[in-house]
Amino acid sequence: MTTAPRPALTETAAAGRGPAPRPAGTADPDGGRRVLRRRTYEAVSGYLFVAPAVILFAVMGLYTVGYGFLLSFARWNGFAPHWDWVGLRNYKDLLWQNPAYAPRLHHAAIHTLYVMIAVPLLTVLVSFPLAVLLNSARRMQGVLRSVYFVPYVTSGIAVFFAWQYILQPDGAVNSVLGSLGMGSLAQPQGWLGNPSTALPTMIVVTVWGAVPVAMLLYLTGLQGIDRSVLEASQLDGAGWWRTNVSVVWPLVRPITSIVVLLNLRDSLQGFQTFLVMTNGGPGDHTNVLGLEAYRLAFLKDLAPTLGLASALGWILFAAALVIALINLRVMRSKT
């Protein structure tokens, strides 16, 4: 890298293109206009190059966010030409005021809380040991990594439908349990049909989909650990367990933080799996906040509840923001 001062822009622009610069004191009006025109071209073309991104952000980002925020203060069914402004009523109705909405929301919030606690916890508990084992594999690490990543790349509507079949009364899970002599554990109403097992089953399916990315993040972290640190701990007499618990785990704590944050966010706002697999059922035993927002927006037979859905979306955003700030704070204090 050179430390020599750069020539002035005009000199650079002129170098090798136009005639040699005139001696100082001689006026050249044509040259001045050319420079001005070139600058204008450059400025306009620069603006034009960034314009698509700026416009797309303004339309897709700022406009929709602003539109959604305003909608949360209105009553509208998505079709009517006018919004009815209701102020903070949507927020109040959802949180405590309206007996038709608030109890449902509270119930869904409890289910969501279970998911928010269980999914990040189980994801870390499964993905970290998996990543440690994969990192220590001497052969076929690439193949194994791909295999463990399959749930992530195949996750989607089709897989969730497949899970539904697997979990039915005559599905694979009950069949396997029966053939292993554990028929008493089988669920006669299916794993999604029993209110006691439906939510835990949904949590397991969600974890199944979340583990691959978490494992990959851990694997990246593990491969970045200086081997000399591990060797030093081994020289100090630490075994495999002690090394992983006392040395590796603290070193990958920032990754744990990211994994937890990502899964908390997905648990708080995600609803697709629940929509496809249970629709909040049986009864409302797997209804979660994200699904409730979707229901208010699209499954109310054209009732004017889009504003309520939007208000719930903003409540979820506020909750996600609080969680992110807490996470950031915890990260700072630990690292």
Next chain:
Amino acid sequence: MRTPFARFTPKTRFAAAAVVTVLSLSPLAACGGGSSGSGDAKSLTMWTFKQSHVAALKNAAAEFKKQTGITVTVQAYGPDDAYTTKVQAAAKTHDLPDVLEVHSDGEDFALGATGIARDIAKDVGADWSGLYQKGVQASGTVTPAHYKESIPSDSKSHGVKQGQRFSVPLTSGTFGIVMGNKKALAAAGVTKPPASYEEFLADLKATTAKDPKNGGVSLGLKVKATGLTWGLQPLAFGELGKEKYQALWGQDASTDFASPDGQKVLGLYSKMQPYWMPGTQTLDIDTADQAFAQGKSAWDIGGTFTLAFLQQNGMNPDDVMAFGFPGPAAGAVPKPALAPLALTGLAVSSTSAHPENAEKWMKFLAQPGVASKFAKDATEVPSTELGADAASVMGATLADMTKAFTGTPENTYDPSVNDFRPASYDQDSMAEILADLTPLGQKDVAATGKALAKLDNSFWATSK
């Protein structure tokens, strides 16, 4: 170092940036206005949410083209929720078709209230509406009762005016039709439809005793309102009669779901508990019907429209025993009839470029000859009056179903009458509570009644 761009002149760069900008904005421009429907005087587009109607509508469209030269393109989007979302999105992007198949006397009013469906009251004269069965001739019209329901600001149809008409009927029928697999029933000694709810329970007991795994009744309870509207409501009507049935949804604590009347009805409904097909609470309507067609259940609760789906899934309609949900023998209406109602209708989108052609197509579908062919092709009950030929046109099983329509005003359960419920009534939330009674077994009769009454009262409170 020279960047790759350095070899371009400022003019070239300027032009490139302009092209990039224009190209990147073109998708946004596409989101703007634009015409809807086909926009061509000789073609129409029609959307439906009923896959089973597509072939029948296409056959009718071919005939329509021969007669008028107008091409009708039929497109299906399903299931119902996806269709509604599709219509919502299309309305926002001005991309609606000319004709929409809609749920009659509900969705059509909501679309009309928001300006998506055109008011066709002036165009549907007696010569047109007279083609339909008497009970559904005014379907799609805002009656005084419908107008009353639309008055609260949070009503789905708020904004409609009395006398407006937003659809004409296409198919008729009703919910609460029970279907039995004749072979499975015969194996358990059941050879004729039950005369009462008690007999029905006895038949269920017989089929589940014969085949504990596949002898039960399937119902798509994942679509939450099915248990409430297709099972409990006709049963409650049979047990209590019209007035006391309607009072269950009233504000009087002595007659609501927590009252002795409510407890009696819920107690009767809970007797279904041992006979549900395992896992029926995780199935939607189509998968529950599929389970029946595949022999995983001996009974299925649906509507007149179910037969078409069963046939699509390989079941011979002649193998199905069909009857209306039976009333209790000691009930106020031991043999309730089920009022036929328009199930689906046809609406013209307000942005159609050629509404006159759209109406021509809708009127064409109402002609008896066309409706007969449609009934055969779709295995549906058409709204058109087919006269004495109805049974031969629709087939024996479908004709059996229509026998449930015969009754007097006093003994006929009419699911289309809703004016006794609060305007903000949400049947899904009510049905979730009912599911806890049966098949989930999470609440007893008393707790269920109390919870239903409490929720219903909250709807009344918010409807004021």
